[in-house]
Amino acid sequence: MTDHIWWMPPNGALHGAAIDHLMWWNLTALTTLFLLAHIFLIAALFRTRKSGNDLSQLRWKFLPLAGLTLLYAWMAISAQKLWATIRFQGAAPNALQVEITGEQFQWYFRYPGADATFGLTRPELINAPAGNPLGVDRTDEHSADDIISSILILPAGHEVDLGIRSIDVIHGFFIPGMRVKQNAVPGMEMHIHFTPDTPGDYPILCSQVCGSGHARMQTHLQVVSENEYEIWLKKHAPEHLGATK
């Protein structure tokens, strides 16, 4: 097992190593089958009628088929275990909360602030030119300390619970380096959770065609140390909060 699959971007998430491991075995097994089948196919073309066994007995078909069935069963089971670990349960209660909103053609990240609660949003309040692209209800007491950012900053080693939404069309929230992808569907809030463990800069892309600006709907995830994360939070806390202190 290599620690890095050819072509794949380096993995920076806790769960990513297991996915890469599974991917590696799958690619190896299936590439081998691809080569074997083609060697067999080409060799067959050089055979003439009289050369040897003609494989017309049933076992020559059912033995390989049984082998392939076992391989597919192994793939289904091993992938299923991993899928269940990653997706069947929600995040731990102490996970960091970040709300992600997709909008043609921009990602917004909202942090709940010190009260650990997101302020209400109302679709009728959405007004990007006036500085309220998410429609945050300023009269709600929880919204005062919410931080809205256009890049995603996360502390390494801390589980994060992402609530993914869209206000207009379906977008695809994709961080290749975190092995994370989830569509953002208007009218629903999707939750996925993971733990980034390697500090660095990771592209965030839109993976579901969402309109003319689809290809430029990109931003960054910056995984930083716990310390840097705290500093960033303080720096970006809404100004009027600082004033009331």
Added chain:
Amino acid sequence: MSQIMHKKVARRSKIFTTDHRSIGINYLLLSLVAVAIGTILSLFMRIHIIAPGWKIPFWGVVPPEGYLALVTMHGTLMVFFVLTTAPVSGFGSLILPTQIGARRMAFPLLNALSFWLTTLSLAVLLAAFFVIGGAPISGWTNYPPLSAIAAAGPGQAAGMDLWLVSIGVFCLASILGAVNQLTTIIAKRCQGMMLMRMPLTVWSWLVTAILILFAFSILLAAVVLLFSDRHLATSFFIPSGEVINGLAIDPHANGSPMLWLHLFWFFGHPEVYIAILPAMGLTSSLLANFTRKPVFGYRFMVTTTLLIGFFGLLVWGHHMFVSGMNPYAGTAFALTTMAIAIPSSGKVLGWLAMLWRGRDSRVHPLPTPMLFTLGFLSFFIAGGLTGPILAQPVLDAYLHNTYFVVAHFHLIMAMAGVFSLFAAVYYWFPLLTGRLMNERLGKWHFWLSLIGAYGTFFPMHFAGLAGLPRHYAQLTGSTSTLASFLPLQTGITHTAFLLAGAQLLFLINLFWSAHRGQSAGNNPWLATTLEWAAPAEGCIVRRGPYEYGFHRNLPDFIPQCAEDPEQE
């Protein structure tokens, strides 16, 4: 003068005809138009990816929405008007009746109606290029709300309406065609053509017709619902609180885009099998013919065809692992998808075992239809083996909507499907013209296409593994990693041109051989099935479809309708 008149009348009578042969040819010509346009669109896309500033003649620089319009129209043309129309309606009309000893379809007039509806559907689709805003940009899957609200982007107004009308009409044509084929197979078989004596192509068309009844009925319903969301203020697919471009969309009751995804993919996945099942039947038949041995495991092939058809209706959710569908449902769809790999693998093993028996070079060396059948087999294996990877939700969650998926379906559906169509054209061409297609041109066509196709689609696996999403009009943006794909994409564009250019050889071959090709005789491939050997009247089938190689002395085959040979 009168001769010209006569010719004109004859030509018109071939266009406005209820004869299954002429309708079949008309369908194939329609597909040829669609595949030519679809290919040119794909070349524009390939150029745009590596040279965004290039001006398309008579159109100018392609804007990002123009690129997405190209993607949408390319996909729609290829999936509906090529991969569905040609193998199912085209060869289904041309070959199906004669293979079961019927002189006509069950409903000849309905067959003509289906063809004209399909033509209308193509015209409406192409008209989308010429309306204000241009063609739709939401891809051939047209997920709402992008496809439900005109303000969501250029092309989503009149262009999207035309797409919906076109596909609605296409659904209608396909459903009528399927009813016709199903009835023909059930009711019009000649004496002695029992189910278990039907050629495997006919079994494929039977299962295909059943799948079409399920799949296209659902798509028709979905298209009608989306149209009513757009124009009748319903909200099947639009959620409440929808805001587009800063504008709140009129209050909607709480619809869900997920409903469209389910309806669309309930159609969309069987559609893949609708496109590829006829190819599977043809492959079995041609391998039997060219190896001069019966199909290896006829019952096994019939059973796997039925199983693939059945499971094909149960796997649609594997397109939706990361769409917001419940992860438990993902597990269920992963298991049904893995299950469908078993009959598919069984078929491949059967074909490989047929090949292993060796060619009989006394009868056939490696003629062009056989080469294209081997090409189908190669692509089916190459594209099929990435299927189990994409069937695992945890791996698909990384690869979904990347170039890996583009590589997968272009190999298994597009290239496998098209290579099988070429095999069919080269094989059945003598039935239409009495002439064989040119072998030398055919072999060049095959090898250049094979190299072009692998060169174009195989490298896309690597782009996909690297995380490059589909539908990206440009390789720039705030994340710098995408620009590193330029060399790979440049290589792909060049082989795409090789692939497209090789098809010119095919066109030349078609026209040259139709007039000057070597005369073929009645049964150039020494085949057993009825389309080559049926007497005009009172055909009685006496045996199975693949009675090859039982006699060492030539002829080594017995046509299905031949009198019993004298007892030895």
